[in-house]
Amino acid sequence: MKTIHKYGICIGFLVYVFNVGCTNLDEKLYSSLNKENFYNNELEVKQAALRPLTHMQAWLAPTGQSGYYYHAELGSDQLAWPQKGKHGYDAGDHFRQHYHTWTINELRLRIAWDLMWGGVGFINAALGDIEALDLGKVGMTEEKRALLVAQLKVLRGFHYMRIMDLWGNVPIVTKLGVPLNPATEDRLQVFNFIKEELEANVDKLPLTTAQTVGEVSRAAGYAMLAELYLNAEKWGGISLWDDCIKACDEIISGRAGGVGGVPTLARDINELFSNRNASHTESLFQFEFSRKAGFAFDWGGFLMGYDNIREVLQVGYGGWNAFVVIPSAFDAYGDKDLRKKDWFLFGPQYKYATNIPILGTEEWNGKPFVYVNSIRRESLGDLNSVGSMAEGEENSGARFNKYKSGVLSDPSYMENKYIIYRLTEIYFNKAEALMRKNGGKATAEAVDLINSVRMRAFTASDWPGERYHLDDLTLAELLTEKGREFIFEGKRRADLIRFGDFIKGSWWDHIPTNDANKEIYPIPQGHRAINVNLKQNPGYPG
Numbered sequence: 001m002k003t004i005h006k007y008g009i010c011i012g013f014l015v016y017v018f019n020v021g022c023t024n025l026d027e028k029l030y031s032s033l034n035k036e037n038f039y040n041n042e043l044e045v046k047q048a049a050l051r052p053l054t055h056m057q058a059w060l061a062p063t064g065q066s067g068y069y070y071h072a073e074l075g076s077d078q079l080a081w082p083q084k085g086k087h088g089y090d091a092g093d094h095f096r097q098h099y100h101t102w103t104i105n106e107l108r109l110r111i112a113w114d115l116m117w118g119g120v121g122f123i124n125a126a127l128g129d130i131e132a133l134d135l136g137k138v139g140m141t142e143e144k145r146a147l148l149v150a151q152l153k154v155l156r157g158f159h160y161m162r163i164m165d166l167w168g169n170v171p172i173v174t175k176l177g178v179p180l181n182p183a184t185e186d187r188l189q190v191f192n193f194i195k196e197e198l199e200a201n202v203d204k205l206p207l208t209t210a211q212t213v214g215e216v217s218r219a220a221g222y223a224m225l226a227e228l229y230l231n232a233e234k235w236g237g238i239s240l241w242d243d244c245i246k247a248c249d250e251i252i253s254g255r256a257g258g259v260g261g262v263p264t265l266a267r268d269i270n271e272l273f274s275n276r277n278a279s280h281t282e283s284l285f286q287f288e289f290s291r292k293a294g295f296a297f298d299w300g301g302f303l304m305g306y307d308n309i310r311e312v313l314q315v316g317y318g319g320w321n322a323f324v325v326i327p328s329a330f331d332a333y334g335d336k337d338l339r340k341k342d343w344f345l346f347g348p349q350y351k352y353a354t355n356i357p358i359l360g361t362e363e364w365n366g367k368p369f370v371y372v373n374s375i376r377r378e379s380l381g382d383l384n385s386v387g388s389m390a391e392g393e394e395n396s397g398a399r400f401n402k403y404k405s406g407v408l409s410d411p412s413y414m415e416n417k418y419i420i421y422r423l424t425e426i427y428f429n430k431a432e433a434l435m436r437k438n439g440g441k442a443t444a445e446a447v448d449l450i451n452s453v454r455m456r457a458f459t460a461s462d463w464p465g466e467r468y469h470l471d472d473l474t475l476a477e478l479l480t481e482k483g484r485e486f487i488f489e490g491k492r493r494a495d496l497i498r499f500g501d502f503i504k505g506s507w508w509d510h511i512p513t514n515d516a517n518k519e520i521y522p523i524p525q526g527h528r529a530i531n532v533n534l535k536q537n538p539g540y541p542g
Helices: 042-060 068-074 090-099 107-131 142-167 187-204 218-230 232-236 241-252 309-313 338-342 423-437 444-457 475-486 492-499 525-530
Strands: 283-287 418-422
Touching: 042 068, 042 107, 042 142, 042 283, 068 090, 068 107, 068 142, 068 492, 107 142, 107 525, 142 187, 142 218, 187 218, 187 232, 218 232, 218 241, 218 283, 218 418, 218 423, 232 492, 241 423, 283 423, 338 444, 418 423, 423 444, 423 475, 444 475, 475 492
Parallel strands: none
Antiparallel strands: 283 418
C-alpha cells in the first residue's frame, strides 16, 4: 500500500494551514501511515490538499534552495553571484548562469527540476486521493471536495507555468506514476493544458479575502491567468492581450475579491514588505511564513552579506554573501528614487542606530565596511575597471533590503509573508497589454496605471518631474521601470524573454548570446538517463 508520507502529508502538520510546512526533501519518517488509515475527517483531507503549497516555498521563494528563484534571477540583468575573493566560485555554477553558458549537467538545475516536479507529484497524489474519497466516511460535502479539487488544479497550472517557463517542452502528467516514464510534449501543448486548467477552474475558487490570501483563491487564479496571457506570444505563439486585460480587470475591479473586499495599492514602497504585511490590501497571493510558528521566511542565505550584517540591522541572521546587485542595475535608479535608498544596503555600514562603523572581515578586514557599486578588486587598487564575475570582494555591489524583518526585540520580528502576486504587477500587466495592442505606444490609461504605482517612489515635491507622459513611457522604459519595481521578486527572467532582451541584451559583464535556444534550459541529463522518453531541448547535446 502507498504511504501518505511520500506524496502528501507532513506528520504533525498544524491545524492552521499555512503557518508551518516541510521544506526539507529528506524528511524523517516517523511512521508509515498509509492513506487508508489517514483520511478520517475533513481536517485530514485539507492537510493532504495543502501539502503541495507548503512544499512550493522550497522552490519558489528565495529561502536557500536552488530552485526557480535562483534560475529566474541569476541569468538576468539585475542580480549576480560573483566570486568574492576565495568565496563563491562554487564550481563556476553562478558564472555559467550570468554568461548563459550552462550545460546539461547543472546540479542546481537538476535540484530545481526535482523540487518543482515533486510539487506536481504532491498535487496529483492529493487529487487522486480526494477525488476517490468516500465523503460519508470523512463527513465532507461534495461542494467542499469540488472546491479543493479546483484549488489543486489551479495550483498544478501554476506549477506547470513555472516549469514551462524554465524548460518549455516537458511531459504533461495528471495522475501519480501514470505513465511511469512520460514523454515530452511540445511547449504549445503544455501552454494549452495550463490555459484550459486555469480557465476551467478559476471561477470555482473562493473569493480572495484576508482569510484566503494565503490559499489558492480567485484573485491569485486571475493573476496566474494574466501572466499566462501576457506571455502567450512567447509561450503559445498567439496574442492574448484582450484576455490579459480582462483578467487584470477581474482583479482591479474587486470581482475576484481582495483583502478588505477590493485590492488597493500600498500607500508607500515599504509597507507591503514589512514584518507586519499579513493580509495587506495589495497582496493577492502569499506564503504564510511565520517565525512564531517555526516557519520563518529566511531570506538570509542568498540575499544577505556575512555575519557582520547582524550588527547593522540588529537581527539574528547573516548570509552567504551570495547575490549582489550588478552595477548597471543599480545605476537604473535615479538619485531621487526612494527605492534606491530604502530597498538596498549601500554605502558605509554602521552598527544599528549608531555612527559606529562595522568592520570588514575579508578583503577589508578591520577596516570600515562600505558597499560599493562595483565588482572589482578595489582593495588592491583597481578603482576604474569594469570588473568581472571573478573579481568581487566582500563589499562588492549593493545588497538586498527590500523585505525588512525588524530588530530582534520587535514582537513581529521575521513575521514577513512572502508576496507571490501583488496588485502592482496587475497594473503593469494591464499597461503592457494596452501598449502592445496599441503598436507598442502608450495609452493614457497605461500611463495612469504606471504613474499610480511609480509615484510612491518619490516625494511630493520631486514627483512632478518624475511622472511619465505619453511620449516617454515606451516599451523599453516600461521594462526598465518594471525592473526597478520588482527587483528581488523572482520576476525578471520571464520579462526579459518576453521583451527579447534575454538573449539580445547587454548588461554588466554580460554580452548577448543571440541564441534563441537559451530562452529555455536543457532537460537535466541525469533525468534523461532515467527516462528515455524525455527529449532534449533544441540547441543542447543529446
